[in-house]
Amino acid sequence: MLTMILRLAGPHRNRLLAGVALRMLDGALALLPVLVLFLALREIVTPGTPEAGDGGAGWTPLRAGLCMAGIVALRFIVHGASVRVGHMAGFHILKRLRLHYAEHLRGLPVSWFSRRDLGEVSGALLQDLGNVEPVLVEKLAAMGSAVTQIAVGLACIAVVDWRLALLVSCGFVPAALLMWWVNGRLRRRMPERIRVLAALTSRTVEFCQGIGVVKAFGIQGKSTALYERAVAAHRDVNLGLLRYVGAAATLYFTCLELGYAGLIGFGLPVPGDVTVAGVGGVDPAAFASFLFAAVMAFRIYGPTHDLVDLSGFMHQMRTSGRRLLSVEADGPLPVPAVSAVPADSSVRFENVAFAYDGTPVLRDITFRIAPRTMTAVVGGSGAGKTTLVSLLCRFWDVDAGCVRIGGVDVRDMREEDLWRHITVVFQRFSLFNDTVRANIRFARPDATDDEVVAAAVAARCHEFIMELPDGYDTVIGENGASLSGGQRQRLSIARAMLKNAPIVVLDEATASVDLDNERLIQEAIQNMVQSKTVLLIAHRLATVAAAHQILVLDEGRIVDSGTHAGLLAGGGQYARLWDMQSTVRSWNPPSPQDPPNPQDPSEQVGGAPRQAFGDVPMSK
Template sequence: MIRRLFDALGPEHGGALRRLLGWFTAAALLQGVAFVLLVPALRELLGGEPERAWPWVVALALAWAGYAAVNHPATLIGYRTCADLLRDLHGRIGDKVAQLPPAWFTADRVGGLGRLASQRVIDIMGLPAHLLRQLVDAVVTPLVVVPAMALFDWRLAVSTAVAALAVAVVYRVASRSMQAADRDADRVHADAAGRIVEFARAQPVLRAFGRTVEGHAALDEALKAQHAAGGRMLRAGMPGIVGLGFIAQAAFVALLALGTYLVLDGSLGTAELVALLVLAARFVEPVMLLAELGGAIRVAENALAEINALLGTETLPEPEVSRRADGADVELDDVRFGYDGAPVLNGLSMRVPQGRITALVGPSGAGKTTVIKLIARFFDPDAGTVRVGGVDVRDMRTEDLMSLISVVFQDVYLFDGSILDNVRVGRPDATDEEVYAAARTARVADIAERLPGGWDAPVGEGGSRLSGGERQRISIARALLKNTPIVLLDEATAALDAGNEHALRQAVAALAGQRTVLMIAHRLQTIRDADQIVVLADGVAAETGTHEELLAADGHYARYWRERSRAAGWRLTRRDPVPAEN
C-alpha cells in the first residue's frame, strides 16, 4: 500500500512521504525501546534491591521524552501531508483527465470518475495522518518486542514470534476477501449513481408512459444490488476483525499461561514475568487496533489502486517537437478504424480542400462522426494517416492541432452559466464585441431577447433552460468565435427549425473562401450547395463530386436524394373510421 501511495502522490512528494515514514518509524522505535526498558526497571523494583532500578528509570524517562519530542512533529507532519494529499491528488487527477483522449470518456467511465474524484480520494485521506501511523506501529512494534523478549526468555520470544506470524497470515487472507468485496461494491455504487442520474433525467419519458408508481426498474435493481454489496462487504470484513482480535487475545492468554508455568517451574522469576507481560500487552495493542482499522486500510488500498490505474492510463502519444501545419486542407489516406473489433472505416481516402465546403453524407453507422473525431484526434486510426495542412496529426501537439480546428457536435453541452459565458468558451480572451458578433451570426441574440436577463440569463445545468435548437446555436457561436481555419460540423443543424437552419447556411456560406469546412447533415437541402460532397459507404468514399455531378452519376447519392425527397413529401392524412360490424 505504501508503494501505491508513492505512485499516487507522484515523485514530487516522494521525499516528504519518506520523511513522514521516517518520523513515524522513529516514534515507534522509541516507544518500543521505552516499553523494553520497563522489563529491567520492574525487575529491579520488584526485586530485593529497588534502589538499583534508578538507572533504568532514568533511561526509561529519557526514552519517553525522546518519544514525545518525535511524536509531536510526526503528528503535525502527518496532518500537513494529508492536506497536501487532498489538494495535489485532485490536481493530478484533473491533469490526467485533461490529457485523456475524448474517446476515453464513455458513460460508465464518467460515472466511475465522479466517484473516484470524490469518495475514493476521501477514502485515502486518513492514510498519512492516521492509518499509516497504525501500519508502522503494527510492523515496528513486533520487530522491537520479539528481540527484546529473547534477551530475557527465549521461550516467550518464540511464542510471540509465532503469534506475530499467525496475525500476518490472518490479515493477509482477510485483506484479499475484503478488497474483492470493496471492488465489487465500488462497481455497484458507480452503477447506482449513474442510474439515479438517469432516473432524474428520464422523468419526462417515465411520466409520459405512466411509470410514476413503479418507477424505473433499472434503478430499483441497482439500489438492491447496492444494498447487497454493502452486506457482502460487512460479511467479508467481519472474519478479519474477529480473527485478528481472537489471535491477539489468544496470543496474550497463551503467553500468560506459558509464563505462569515457567514461574511455577522455577525457571522464570515473578518480576520478569510481570515485565514481559507488559511487553506482550504492547504487542497485542497495535494488533487489536489494526483489526479495528483493517477495513478502512483495505478500502484505502483499493482506492489507491483505482487512482493509480487512472493515473497510469495511456494517453495518445505527443511528439517532442510539434510540426507546423502548412495550410488548412485535411486529408485521410487509407484510414482504417473500428470499435471493439467491429470495423467502421475500411481504407477511407478523401481530401477536404482548403477554403472550401465539403459535405459528408451516408447512412447511419457509416462512420461520418468517426471521420470528424479522427481529424480532431480524439483517437488514432488503426492504420493509415490523417493529415492537417500536410502534417500527420500525430506529429502535432494537441494544443497546436486544436488551435486549427473548431468542432460542433450534434449533442451539445452547456455549462451552468450565462449565455455570454457559454459563447465565450470558444475563446476566453475574446473582446465583448467579438463575442456579440459571433453570437449574432449564429442567431443567439434572439435567445438573449427572449429570456429575462438578456445576455446574462442563466442557461441552467447542461443548458436545461434552452431548447435543443437554442443550445445548438450557442455551440455554433462558440465555433465561430474560436475563429479557426478549419470548422467541423457534425449535424449542426439537427435541432434547428427551418428559419434558423437557413440562417446557419448563410453563416456557413460566409465562411467559404476563409475557412475549410467539413459538415455532416442528413438534411440534404443543407449541403446541396457544398463545393464537394463525399458519400461514405462500406467504410470507404464511394462517391465524390458536386450535387449535380452525383445526381448525374445515379449512384449512392442519387438514390439517397430520391429517398429523402420522397420522405419530405410525406403527409398525415385523415382516415375514415371503419364501420363497426353488426
C-alpha cells in the same frame, strides 16, 4: 505495496515517508508513560536498589511526574508535526494524481473511452483516487504507528522480563496466521468489489440521466432493471466479503485475547505457586514487572486490533492503485517530435480505411476540400459520416491511408497545433457549471470581454444572455441545465466563433432543436463560416444544397459526389434521397418559420429563393 505507494507519491515520497516516520516516533512516545510509571513503581516497592537509584534519588513521584509532562509536551510537538507533514504530503500527492490522471485521460484517444463505460472511466478519478486518499493521508501513518507500538512494547517487556514478553506475544502467532488468511481473501475479492462499485456508479448515472424515460415507462423499464441488478450485485459481493472477513476478524480478536490469558495464567505472581515471575511468595519487583507487562499489553493490543481495518484499507488501495497504474499504462496516440505546419486550410482524405474493433466502417475514402469552400457529407445512419469527422480531428488514427490538412498528415501535428486549425460544432454540446462568459471564453482564455460579447452577438445569443439574471456572469449549471437546448447550442457556436479556426466542422449542429432556434442557429453558423473551410455533416438535404461539393456515403464508401444540381441530374442515390425527403415534406407543409428549400419554387419570394442554410458567399 509500499513500492506502489511510493510510485504514486512521485516527487512527494520523501515528505510522505517523513510524515510516517514522525507518526512512528509518536507511537513509540505513547508507550513511554507506561515505562516511567513502572520505574517509579519499582522505586517505591524496592527503594535503594541499584536499578532504582542510590538512596531513593532515582524515580521519585515528582521526577516521574515532570518526566511524564515532558513526554506529553514532546508528543504534542511530534504528533502535530506528523499530522502537518503527513497530511500535507497526502493532499499534495492527491492533487498531483488528480491533475495527472485528468491530463492523462484528456490525452488518451477517443477509442480508449469507447471501449469502457462511464463507471470505469469516472472510477479512475473518483473511486480509485478516493480509495487511495485515506491511505496516503492517514492509514499508512497509522499502520506505521501501530507496528511501532507493537514492536517497541514487546521490546520493553522483554528488557524487564523476556518470559513475560513471550507470554504477551503468544496470541500473535495464530492471529498472524488468520491475518494472512484474511489478506488472501481480500486480494482475491477486492477487485470484484471495485468492479461492481464501478458498475453501480454507471447505472446510477444512467438512471438519473434517463429519469424522464423511467417515469414514462414505469419501474419495469430496462434502465431500472439494470440499476436493480447493479445494486444486487454490489450487495452480494459485500455480503460475501463479510462472510469471509467478518468471521476471520472475530477469530483474530479472540486469538489476541490468548495473550491476556497466557499472561495472567502463567505470569501473575501468586503466593505458593511456581510462576515465571518467581517461586513461592509474591516478589514486589516481580509483581511490578507483571503490572508493567499487563499495562503494556493493553497498550499494544489496541493498535493490533486496528490492523484488521487498516489491512482492509491497504488492500482496497492496492486494487485501486493497480487500476490507476493500468490506466497510466495506456498511452496517447503517437506524438511527433516536431509539429508540422499546414500550408493552408485545405483538407484531403487519401485512400482512408478505418474499422471499429475489426468491423469496417470506412473503405477507400478519397476526397479534397479546397480552402474556403464548403463540402457536405450526407448518407444514411451508420454510413460513416461522423467517423470522417473523428478521423479529421484525430480522435482515432486511420487504419490505412492518411488525412491531411494543408498537405500535412494530421499524425505529424501535435494535438494543440491540430486544434488551432479546427473548430467543431457537435450535435451534442458540452457546457460547464460556470458563468456564460467563462463558457464562451473557454475556446480562447485570453479573449477580452468585448471579443466574448462580439462572438455572442454573431452567434445570436447576446439577446437571451442579457435577459439572464446576471447577464454574462450568470452561472448556467451543469451542461447548461438552466438553458434551453437551442440556447446551449448557440452558446457552443459562440465558443467556436471566438476560437476563429480556419476549418469549421459542423456535425448535425441543428438536428435536435426547434424551428425558431434552428433559424437562429443557421444565422449564427452563416456568420461563423464566412471565408472558412467547412465540412458539413447533415441528414436533411435541403441544408446542403449550396455546398460547393456534396459527398454521398453508403456503407463506408463514397458512392456519389458533385454539386446539388449535378447530383440531382445524375439520378443516383442523392437524387433518390432527395425525392424521399421531398415526399415526406409534402406530407407536412412547412410553417412560415420552417427552414427554406432553395430548390422548391413554392418557397421563392419575389422570384428569388429564400436564403437556406449554407447559402453563404465563399470564394474558391
